[in-house]
Amino acid sequence: MTFGALALMSLVALTGCGLFSQGTVISPAPVTEEGQPLADTSPAPVATPDGVPLADDAIVIGALMATAGFLATYDEPALVAARNRIDAVNEAGGLLGRPVVLRHVDSYTELSAMKGGAEQLLLDGVDVVLMTCDAAYAAPALEVLAGSGALVISPCGTDDAWAIGALGERVFSMGTPVSTEAALVASLVADRGFTTAAVVVDQTSTEAVAVCDAFIPAFEQAGGRAFGPYRYQPTDPGLLDPILAGLINRGPEAIVFCGTRLVAPEVLGPIRAAGISRPMFANSTMDGDFWLGRVPGLGDFTMLSYASIYSDTPDPNPAVQPILDDYRAVTGHVARDGRVVTGADAVEAYVRAVERAGTVEPGAVAAELARFDGEELAAGPVTFATGNRAAVGRPMRVITVVEPYARFERIVGP
Structure with a gap:
């Protein structure tokens, strides 16, 4: 070798x-x-x-x-x-x-x-x-x-x-890169004035796991305090109870969820059903609106995206629609x-x-x-001129949920 x-x-x-x-x-x-x-x-x-x-x-x-x-x-x-x-x-x-x-x-x-x-x-x-x-x-x-x-x-x-x-x-x-997304999620939470956040991870996505792992030090470097991570996977539904207990006992101002759209309803649905209504934030692995109907009462939810696919709030870059x-x-x-x-x-x-x-x-x-x-x-x-070989530091779209729809809100940079 x-x-x-x-x-x-x-x-x-x-x-x-x-x-x-x-x-x-x-x-x-x-x-x-x-x-x-x-x-x-x-x-x-x-x-x-x-x-x-x-x-x-x-x-x-x-x-x-x-x-x-x-x-x-x-x-x-x-x-x-x-x-x-x-x-x-x-x-x-x-x-x-x-x-x-x-x-x-x-x-x-x-x-x-x-x-x-x-x-x-x-x-x-x-x-x-x-x-x-x-x-x-x-x-x-x-x-x-x-x-x-x-x-x-x-x-x-x-x-x-x-x-x-x-x-x-x-x-x-x-x-x-996951480090850029983590920094962006941390800035979204901090910009809302939240200083504490619970981190909930769906372990079926390596990308999502990596984002949350990087979010914790990024948020703490910005002066915040992160609880968790609380980890979940579909093969062990018993992990849901400690997640709910942790959220109730800790009482974070925000919840950061890193996971997949397939598994998300198994986690987010029970969280909302338990009366935990704290604002939620997610990286781009949650982008899309086809899963929203599976989480009744989703409420305040913000996620990142590469581009707005939402027809009522089209992407500001004219290159996207074609x-x-x-x-x-x-x-x-x-x-x-x-x-x-x-x-x-x-x-x-x-x-x-x-x-x-x-x-x-x-x-x-x-x-x-x-x-x-x-x-x-x-x-x-x-930018690759700095020696990077991926889009480090590139801004991303912020998508917010106004039930039952997702909407483009703005573009944010790290």
Whole structure:
């Protein structure tokens, strides 16, 4: 095993996020209220069929992302948006006057598929790889790609490992790092004048767990006092009683919930039913309004988002709505949350870097990406010029619930 592989695996283990961390519960596949798996109505992005020749001058964008398994919740919407942006580039004449082709290898959220998938994309001669959102799942593929000098862009990687460049100098992410989201949630709580907050964590989401773990020191550094974290997972409903007891006994001014929209009703419903009406705050893993009806009396609830998907309070960035419209036209349904825009942003960032470099050579394109300084994209300005490789410090949307609807309120920065 190379030094790079050892360093990468060690880093993922130390971050406490992803498959290789101990005590982490991986998200289950979404299910209906009856316990049946949710049918996936999004068409899989079109890949170039095996054996079909490409144009000699084609620019090939590879994608190693999941359309099945728990990662599909994050990967597939971004992948559809990326495909839509590629179509728009081709309709406008291509990139550097050349056609752009998407070559998708589906990981199906199978760790065993990542190494072989990366090797296949290299054999296909891809010019850039769009990578799955989870750093732990990406690790085997990144090791393969690092040896080739490939350029990698994750539309939605949020682990801080993406941000600090630990995954490679040519590895970028359009996701907001968990440390940034934690700082933003802490500022939302503090800006309301609250000095105490109870932290409730749904352990089925590694990203949500990481946000709450980072929220506690961020809030305390701002002068607040955090209680908990109180941890919950669906396989142990008995954990709900100590959560309720802790909230009642401590009497915090606010509640910070880090979790998934699937599990949230199991936790938030009983909290509200117990008469605990304190304002709640959440990171972007809770973005969306389709789950609101499952928590009667949700009340004061504020969450973060990459973009407003709410038609009555549209996003202030005019670049967002066309992405949402294209997504609906292709899939037949509205986007479930604002994270979908990161797929379009990943392709747009690549297009701009290629145009400035005048070539698709990975080193030259990576150098142009590394010069991004407040580059305006749909989700907001992205800066890599400080040495970061993810959108550290990018503002996010604040979404508030006015039952039974969620509404865009404002944009906030850390």
